[in-house]
Amino acid sequence: MRKLSVALGLATVFLASLAMAQAGKDQRRSGYQDMGPTLQKMQDDDTANPAMLYVQAGEALWTQKAGAADKSCADCHSAGSMKGVAARYPAIPPGGDRPVDLEGRINLCRTEHQKAAPFGAESEQMLDLSAYVALQSRGMPIAPPNDPRLAAFRMHGGQLFKGREGQLNLSCANCHDDNAGKKLGGATIPQAHPTGYPIYRLEWQALGSLKRRLRNCMIGMRAEPFDEDSEDYIDLELYLMDRARGMTMDAPAVRP
Amino acid sequence: MANVLINAPGTARKGETIELKALIQHPMETGFRPGADGRLLPRNIITQFTATWNDIEIFRMKMSPAVAANPYVSFFAVASESGTVRLRWTGDRDFSAEGSVTVTVT
Numbered sequence: 286m287r288k289l290s291v292a293l294g295l296a297t298v299f300l301a302s303l304a305m306a307q308a309g310k311d312q313r314r315s316g317y318q319d320m321g322p323t324l325q326k327m328q329d330d331d332t333a334n335p336a337m338l339y340v341q342a343g344e345a346l347w348t349q350k351a352g353a354a355d356k357s358c359a360d361c362h363s364a365g366s367m368k369g370v371a372a373r374y375p376a377i378p379p380g381g382d383r384p385v386d387l388e389g390r391i392n393l394c395r396t397e398h399q400k401a402a403p404f405g406a407e408s409e410q411m412l413d414l415s416a417y418v419a420l421q422s423r424g425m426p427i428a429p430p431n432d433p434r435l436a437a438f439r440m441h442g443g444q445l446f447k448g449r450e451g452q453l454n455l456s457c458a459n460c461h462d463d464n465a466g467k468k469l470g471g472a473t474i475p476q477a478h479p480t481g482y483p484i485y486r487l488e489w490q491a492l493g494s495l496k497r498r499l500r501n502c503m504i505g506m507r508a509e510p511f512d513e514d515s516e517d518y519i520d521l522e523l524y525l526m527d528r529a530r531g532m533t534m535d536a537p538a539v540r541p
Numbered sequence: 542m543a544n545v546l547i548n549a550p551g552t553a554r555k556g557e558t559i560e561l562k563a564l565i566q567h568p569m570e571t572g573f574r575p576g577a578d579g580r581l582l583p584r585n586i587i588t589q590f591t592a593t594w595n596d597i598e599i600f601r602m603k604m605s606p607a608v609a610a611n612p613y614v615s616f617f618a619v620a621s622e623s624g625t626v627r628l629r630w631t632g633d634r635d636f637s638a639e640g641s642v643t644v645t646v647t
Contacts, residue, residue, distance in 0.1 A: 332548035335611045338566040341544045490569075490610035 314466075316475045317535050324487075328539040336416055336485035336537035339492045343417025346410060352401025358414075361398065364421060371419040372427050372534050375523050377434055384438055384519050387415055388494065406513055412492045416483050419536035426533060427480065429526045442524030445517055451508025457521075472541070478529035479522065481538025492537065495522055543567060545640040547628060552645045553620035561592065561600075562615040563628050565638060571606035587632035590614055594644075595624035604632075620646045 317325060327333050348359045375384040378393055385393065388411055392403035404411040429435070446457045460469070461477035468474070482495040489497075496518050500510040511517045548562040565587070572584025584606065592600040600616045618626075627641045 330548070332546045332562060333564060333613065335564060335566075335613070337546055338544040338564065338611060341546075342566075487609075 311531075313478060313529070313532060314476055315478050315480045315529075315532055315535065316540055317481065317538060319466075319473050319475050320539075320541060324539055324541060328535070334485065334537070334539055336483070336492055336539065339413045339416045339483075339485075340420050340537060342409075343413035343415070346414045347417055352395065352399035354398060354400045356399050358394070361394075364417075367418050367421040369422050369425050369428065371415075371422040371536060372425045373430055375435075375519050375526070376430050377432060383516065384435060384523060386495075386519050386522055387418065389519070391415060391418070407494050407497060412483050412494065415494070416492060416537045419483060419534070422534045423536060424533060426531050427526055427529045429523070429530060435523060438520045439523045439527055441517075442520035442522070445521045446524050451503065451506040453506045453508075455506040457502065477525065478532055479525045480529060480532050481535045481540070483536070484538045484540045486540045488541065495525075543630070543636075543638040545628075545638060547640050547642050549626060549642045549644060551643070552647060555620060555622075555646050557620050558617050559620050559644070560615060560617055561626060561628075561642075562613070563590075563640065564611065564613045565630055565640075566611055567630070567632070567636070569604075569606070569608055569610045569612065573606065585633045585636075587612060587630050587636060589631050591629050592616070592618075593627045593629075594618065595622065596627075599626075620644060622646055 317328065320328075331337050344364075346358075347364065348357050350357045350360075370390075371387055374387040374390060376390075377384050378390065388404075388406070391411065391414055395401045395403050404414070449456045449459075457477065460474050465474050465476040479495050482498070483492050484498070485492050486498075499518060499521060503510040544566040546564040550559050553559045567587050568585060569587065570582050570585040572581065572586075574582050576582045586606055586608070587604050590600075590602045590604065590612075591598060599618050602614060602616075604612065623644065623646045625641050625643050627639065630636070630638045
């Protein structure tokens with residue numbers, strides 16, 4: 286009997302994977318696809334998407350000279366050269382030994398090249414500038430680097446994603462892998478692909494980073510959020526970006 | 542000066558009804574929310590929005606604390622002559638912002 290059920294189980298798995306292969310369709314859905322048509326329209330129209338207000342400010346910061354080196358971002362980079370950057374990070378910077386996210390990379394530029402004070406974590410200026418940089422990657426596929434040094438960090442991120450925590454004893458995967466597409470209260474549970482960060486979240490009435498979104502989830506499951514400068518955020522982001530590999534960037538996105 | 546995004550058709554036929562849309566960056570702090578220290582954050586909202594077409598007022602709106610941050614306003618106007626549509630937001634703490642678009646009427 287046991288053998289039979291194992292065989293049946295295997296057959297089901299085989300059939301399911303066969304069906305998926307035959308359909309040849311990516312089963313992944315971005316948060317954009319799970320939104321209603323009115324919100325999609327709001328995001329698509331650059332004069333209705335409130336995140337574009339922050340992009341405007343970010344564009345001004347891009348050309349503003351700063352620090353002892355008296356250099357602006359534009360003195361070293363063209364905005365066009367930022368194409369694909371947000372789709373690639375987190376990555377290990379030259380000479381570094383652990384990955385940094387896009388915000389971390391911006392602050393490295395500020396301290397190393399501009400000789401300026403780093404932006405505060407999730408400060409208005411950091412959000413503005415990262416929104417401007419992320420916009421350059423709009424429409425591009427998420428393409429995490431194939432750096433073998435990232436594997437260990439990514440694996441740790443995967444453990445964080447799948448590990449249960451908090452008073453409700455939930456893991457990220459419980460909702461976003463096992464129950465995505467179903468309802469939590471009135472809201473559809475998304476698959477949690479970070480395609481559009483930083484996002485303008487209507488609930489926040491402001492632009493926010495992926496870290497803020499992750500903290501939000503952790504508070505929701507009655508877990509203690511990571512510390513502000515915790516490396517766990519980066520590891521989790523690495524895992525999420527790998528999970529969303531090939532999906533289309535739609536930053537800066539609107540989410541409900 | 543606050544960031545402003547305006548969406549209006551650049552051209553319109555005479556007599557055509559056109560839609561004008563405007564978005565402005567503003568916290569719209571209600572005055573009812575406590576801050577991190579437990580004390581109420583002082584009210585800071587946009588109180589009035591006006592639109593003029595060649596200096597003739599065509600639209601006016603009063604805003605209340607119930608309006609969300611970064612308010613988005615959309616309204617309609619009949620294109621009667623070419624000219625400049627000027628949008629103006631005023632509010633608490635002497636807040637004032639302006640934006641304009643030109644519409645060519647054929």
